[in-house]
Amino acid sequence: MNLGGDFELFLDAIPGLLIIDRYGKVIYINEQCADYIKVDREKSIGRYVTDVFPSSIMPDILKSRNKYNTCFYFQDGRMSISTQVQLQKDGEVTGVLEYDMIQDINALDDLLSQYAEKLKDEMAYFREQVRNFKSTKYSINNIRGSSPKVQALKYQIELAANSSSTVLICGETGTGKELVAHSIHNLSSRAFQSFVKVNGAGMAESLIESELFGYVEGAFTGARKGGKKGKFELADEGTLFIDEINQMPLSLQPKILRALQEGEIAPVGSEEDITVNARLIVAANQDLRKLVSEGKFREDLYYRLNVFPIMVPPLRERLDDIPELVETKVQELNKELGKSIGSVEPGVYRKLREYNWPGNIRELYNRVEAAMNYANGDTLRMEHFNFRADNSKINLDELNQFDNPIEAMKKEAERKLINEVLMRFNYNKTKTAQYLKISRPLLYQKMKRLGIEL
Ligand SMILES: Nc1ncnc2c1ncn2[C@@H]1O[C@H](COP(=O)(O)OP(=O)(O)OP(=O)(O)O)[C@@H](O)[C@H]1O
Numbered sequence: 001m002n003l004g005g006d007f008e009l010f011l012d013a014i015p016g017l018l019i020i021d022r023y024g025k026v027i028y029i030n031e032q033c034a035d036y037i038k039v040d041r042e043k044s045i046g047r048y049v050t051d052v053f054p055s056s057i058m059p060d061i062l063k064s065r066n067k068y069n070t071c072f073y074f075q076d077g078r079m080s081i082s083t084q085v086q087l088q089k090d091g092e093v094t095g096v097l098e099y100d101m102i103q104d105i106n107a108l109d110d111l112l113s114q115y116a117e118k119l120k121d122e123m124a125y126f127r128e129q130v131r132n133f134k135s136t137k138y139s140i141n142n143i144r145g146s147s148p149k150v151q152a153l154k155y156q157i158e159l160a161a162n163s164s165s166t167v168l169i170c171g172e173t174g175t176g177k178e179l180v181a182h183s184i185h186n187l188s189s190r191a192f193q194s195f196v197k198v199n200g201a202g203m204a205e206s207l208i209e210s211e212l213f214g215y216v217e218g219a220f221t222g223a224r225k226g227g228k229k230g231k232f233e234l235a236d237e238g239t240l241f242i243d244e245i246n247q248m249p250l251s252l253q254p255k256i257l258r259a260l261q262e263g264e265i266a267p268v269g270s271e272e273d274i275t276v277n278a279r280l281i282v283a284a285n286q287d288l289r290k291l292v293s294e295g296k297f298r299e300d301l302y303y304r305l306n307v308f309p310i311m312v313p314p315l316r317e318r319l320d321d322i323p324e325l326v327e328t329k330v331q332e333l334n335k336e337l338g339k340s341i342g343s344v345e346p347g348v349y350r351k352l353r354e355y356n357w358p359g360n361i362r363e364l365y366n367r368v369e370a371a372m373n374y375a376n377g378d379t380l381r382m383e384h385f386n387f388r389a390d391n392s393k394i395n396l397d398e399l400n401q402f403d404n405p406i407e408a409m410k411k412e413a414e415r416k417l418i419n420e421v422l423m424r425f426n427y428n429k430t431k432t433a434q435y436l437k438i439s440r441p442l443l444y445q446k447m448k449r450l451g452i453e454l
């Protein structure tokens with residue numbers, strides 16, 4: 001068979017092209033194929049195909065009921081994929097044509113990784129859609145800051161996401177506990193399932209019970225027809241986030257413990273238990289251990305919750321994150337308020353670092369928002385912030401730990417004043433005492449009591 005001229009060129013461009021007649025004899029083999037399987041092209045013509053290429057399945061295809069076939073084959077340790085086509089004329093098999101779809105499968109790696117990249121992008125897109133749908137607003141990317149404390153926090157979030165243990169998130173108000181809970185869910189294998197939130201505070205006991213565990217029809221007056229599913233059930237296969245667990249009434253705590261230990265809940269008014277598989281994340285804004293010692297929280301539940309504790313650090317312990325947090329918030333508010341603030345005066349950051357942020361990031365964000373409302377140009381300046389009101393630097397949470405917060409505050413004020421005056425008079429005690437209108441011995445006494453170095 002001689003196709004001649006350009007046609008031969010076209011045929012040579014097809015990898016592994018080999019044609020046999022109805023008797024299994026080679027009638028055509030292109031240069032590329034002969035090279036690939038290492039045979040002499042001229043000498044192959046007219047020979048039985050398995051004499052040329054022992055593992056060929058072409059003879060089988062002559063007898064096959066299927067016109068097309070695709071298979072793997074090995075050649076010199078390389079794996080390839082070839083396709084065989086039964087040639088027919090007037091309903092009779094006249095031969096088989098074979099060519100390689102892929103020679104050397106390693107070349108597939110590139111193709112597969114291109115495809116994997118595309119799939120990854122698509123996954124990210126759908127993840128986002130599902131996240132919006134499931135109402136988990138935040139992901140780990142929303143956690144800003146690069147201080148060691150935040151890096152450690154993110155690491156813990158990743159660990160928690162890869163485990164199915166109950167997570168106890170502790171931290172002061174406004175530190176981002178909710179953000180952490182969302183992030184864990186979104187990174188976990190349950191990300192495509194529901195994220196259900198319930199708050200332990202501000203609800204009557206009976207209401208929380210039916211909220212958490214649901215109720216059956218006729219459970220109480222006013223109960224909805226057909227009953228109502230509880231949050232535990234709604235979070236089945238997903239994540240249940242109980243915020244402010246510290247406020248959970250003592251009477252309900254055993255039921256939560258049981259749900260955790262046996263995976264079973266009893267809807268209000270129901271005789272039968274329901275099995276649920278909800279991953280639990282709880283948040284507390286008070287020290288649970290302290291509540292246990294005061295008899296306000298059950299010890300057994302505390303231990304069952306405390307398997308994977310995560311401490312969210314207060315803002316005053318990661319002041320270095322302030323610029324990044326402020327910039328993020330400014331960008332966000334630019335869009336919301338239609339402003340175009342591009343920079344923040346360095347003095348502002350210095351000042352923001354001096355405050356001790358009892359309300360943490362929430363408070364910082366509120367302060368930034370308030371300042372943004374005063375700013376007209378492209379820079380956020382000192383005068384846009386109401387800094388004077390913050391001179392008190394009172395940390396309410398810290399102060400609250402004292403038996404007598406007013407006394408503690410007075411003592412602190414006294415210490416500050418004496419320190420200032422000492423500094424002003426270069427640590428001359430006589431002048432300091434005179435300025436404060438007290439005797440020198442009294443000054444010494446006070447300094448000793450307040451722990452000021454002599
Ligand atoms: N690391 C962070 N990066 C960016 N924003 C944060 C960060 N942490 C918290 N925020 C933001 O601060 C605000 C308060 O966070 P969140 O509601 O999660 O606090 P919380 O710890 O649950 O407080 P509370 O105990 O009062 O409920 C939210 O607007 C949140 O988006």
Ligand SMILES: [Mg+2]
Nearest residue numbers: 177178243283
């Ligand atoms: Mg919260």
